[in-house]
Amino acid sequence: MSNYTEEINRRRTFAIISHPDAGKTTLTEKFLLYGGAINLAGSVKGKATARHAVSDWMQIEKERGISVTSSVLQFEYDGYCINILDTPGHQDFSEDTYRTLMAADSAVMVIDASKGVEAQTRKLFKVCVMRKIPIFTFINKLDRDANDTFELLDDIEKELGIATCPLNWPIGSGKEFKGVYDREKKCVIAYSDTEKGTKEGIATEIPIKDEAHLKEVIGEAAADKLLEEIELLDGASAEFDLEEVRKGDLTPVCFGSALTNFGVEIFLKHFLNMTTTPLPRKADIGVIGPTEKDFSAFVFKIQANMNKAHRDRIAFMRICTGKFDANMEVRHVQGNKVMRLSQPQQIMADERKILSEAYAGDIIGVFDPGIFSIGDTICMPKEKFQYEGIPTFAPEHFARVRQVDTMKRKQFVKGIEQIAQEGAIQIFQEYNTGLEEIIVGVVGVLQFDVLKYRLENEYNVEIRLENLPYEHIRWIENKDEVDLAKLTGTSDMKKVKDMRGNPLLLFVNSWSIGMTLDRNKGLVLTEFGRN
Numbered sequence: 001m002s003n004y005t006e007e008i009n010r011r012r013t014f015a016i017i018s019h020p021d022a023g024k025t026t027l028t029e030k031f032l033l034y035g036g037a038i039n040l041a042g043s044v045k046g047k048a049t050a051r052h053a054v055s056d057w058m059q060i061e062k063e064r065g066i067s068v069t070s071s072v073l074q075f076e077y078d079g080y081c082i083n084i085l086d087t088p089g090h091q092d093f094s095e096d097t098y099r100t101l102m103a104a105d106s107a108v109m110v111i112d113a114s115k116g117v118e119a120q121t122r123k124l125f126k127v128c129v130m131r132k133i134p135i136f137t138f139i140n141k142l143d144r145d146a147n148d149t150f151e152l153l154d155d156i157e158k159e160l161g162i163a164t165c166p167l168n169w170p171i172g173s174g175k176e177f178k179g180v181y182d183r184e185k186k187c188v189i190a191y192s193d194t195e196k197g198t199k200e201g202i203a204t205e206i207p208i209k210d211e212a213h214l215k216e217v218i219g220e221a222a223a224d225k226l227l228e229e230i231e232l233l234d235g236a237s238a239e240f241d242l243e244e245v246r247k248g249d250l251t252p253v254c255f256g257s258a259l260t261n262f263g264v265e266i267f268l269k270h271f272l273n274m275t276t277t278p279l280p281r282k283a284d285i286g287v288i289g290p291t292e293k294d295f296s297a298f299v300f301k302i303q304a305n306m307n308k309a310h311r312d313r314i315a316f317m318r319i320c321t322g323k324f325d326a327n328m329e330v331r332h333v334q335g336n337k338v339m340r341l342s343q344p345q346q347i348m349a350d351e352r353k354i355l356s357e358a359y360a361g362d363i364i365g366v367f368d369p370g371i372f373s374i375g376d377t378i379c380m381p382k383e384k385f386q387y388e389g390i391p392t393f394a395p396e397h398f399a400r401v402r403q404v405d406t407m408k409r410k411q412f413v414k415g416i417e418q419i420a421q422e423g424a425i426q427i428f429q430e431y432n433t434g435l436e437e438i439i440v441g442v443v444g445v446l447q448f449d450v451l452k453y454r455l456e457n458e459y460n461v462e463i464r465l466e467n468l469p470y471e472h473i474r475w476i477e478n479k480d481e482v483d484l485a486k487l488t489g490t491s492d493m494k495k496v497k498d499m500r501g502n503p504l505l506l507f508v509n510s511w512s513i514g515m516t517l518d519r520n521k522g523l524v525l526t527e528f529g530r531n
């Protein structure tokens with residue numbers, strides 16, 4: 001038993017969030033490097049290899065040279081068993097990217113020091129806030145010219161509404177980057193990129209009190225500026241408080257350069273020290289801790305047709321409690337069936353590994369013969385509880401879908417409903433129209449192509465998509481108190497319903513949302529739909 005508890009307690013499961021190009025991949029590679037999972041940075045998830053290796057589950061991926069799949073990486077470091085969840089960006093940004101965050105216990109936010117907070121970070125951050133998970137910030141690319149450090153922190157606080165607590169402080173940037181000041185140790189760790197591509201070397205540490213030595217190493221001007229900034233910082237920044245970090249109200253911040261391997265291991269150590277073991281989860285029988293029960297898990301993502309030859313679906317689940325054994329019988333609660341999970345596997349960046357056991361905190365993928373839905377609970381045969389469902393996230397792109405051949409109505413409805421059930425798209429209906437005319441909402445525009453491609457290839461249905469100008473959708477949180485017929489918005493607002501009949505409002509811009517709220521006192525709108 002103790003071994004089992006130990007296994008769970010050494011798990012750390014987190015997602016990395018950032019705007020594309022901030023350095024998420026590079027940072028992940030360096031983490032893997034320290035964990036000994038790879039020998040040379042770049043060999044696991046280098047862009048060139050990732051493009052071919054990650055998956056070939058869909059022609060569209062090959063054509064576009066991108067990966068629609070988000071992956072999980074597991075590695076060992078310093079006695080910890082670490083699961084990193086990738087949150088894909090660029091065109092492959094989709095609702096899955098958000099849902100990945102539902103499986104994580106904390107998040108690492110990577111920010112480009114010359115850019116500050118960017119759009120995708122902002123979006124992903126909102127989900128972290130909703131979940132109240134701890135967020136750790138790595139400000140990257142200090143080897144390039146960076147924005148003023150105080151401004152960067154201010155940007156995070158203002159843009160994201162979270163207090164920051166720098167654990168270290170950069171000394172210069174770009175060609176003048178000299179290292180970081182460690183606030184706890186009260187010493188300067190001098191920058192060196194001589195270890196580039198290998199493990200972080202033994203850093204030179206200079207106590208801040210040893211001013212003469214400091215000036216010798218980093219130069220007089222840099223030393224003077226640093227001393228001034230430290231004084232300012234100590235007076236201005238939030239007190240470090242682990243409780244606040246754990247609640248997601250305060251983000252510890254580290255600075256460094258993932259590319260030249262500076263500050264990454266320092267960050268990783270701080271992170272592991274402060275982040276949390278697998279978190280308890282809400283279920284209909286109350287909150288359940290990771291060691292309280294035997295195996296249980298919930299499905300957070302369904303990936304269709306990863307292997308074209310088999311037309312299979314893979315359901316990804318996050319283990320919430322206990323230990324999973326490949327041969328054990330489990331209950332699929334929503335389907336009310338006792339079964340064995342078929343082909344349990346860990347999906348790594350470029351390979352699938354069949355596994356025999358896994359613990360709370362781990363992510364596994366299982367073969368899905370079309371029975372699982374997002375949010376489903378899997379537990380021991382004698383149990384029957386359900387974990388709290390996964391919210392639906394607001395799509396940002398909308399199109400009206402019409403089938404070209406109206407004779408194929410059945411296949412069209414079946415196809416579109418199945419694809420929606422997997423969570424790749426959301427479907428809405430206008431009041432007063434039938435299922436032959438549907439509004440589709442997606443988080444990332446690529447999903448429109450995926451929908452068209454899959455309907456044609458899997459259901460033999462050709463569709464036409466007509467883009468709609470809406471960019472925002474809101475669920476009516478207090479729908480029982482609101483008379484939809486009397487609700488008045490701006491002239492471009494549209495009332496629709498989702499497949500469960502929940503009323504929603506579509507808006508062209510955020511200004512219209514504000515107007516509608518003003519005109520309808522008591523109306524409560526939300527970006528997260530609940531099942």
Ligand code: G4P
Binds near residue numbers: 260
């Ligand atoms: P992402 O996963 O967040 O999209 O970013 P990724 O790590 O792929 O990094 C984006 C670009 O930024 C890459 O350059 C990468 O080498 C560079 N980069 C990452 N961290 C640092 C850093 O600390 N300092 C500097 N100077 N650059 C950094 P690229 O030229 O776009 O790609 P590549 O040809 O190097 O793969």
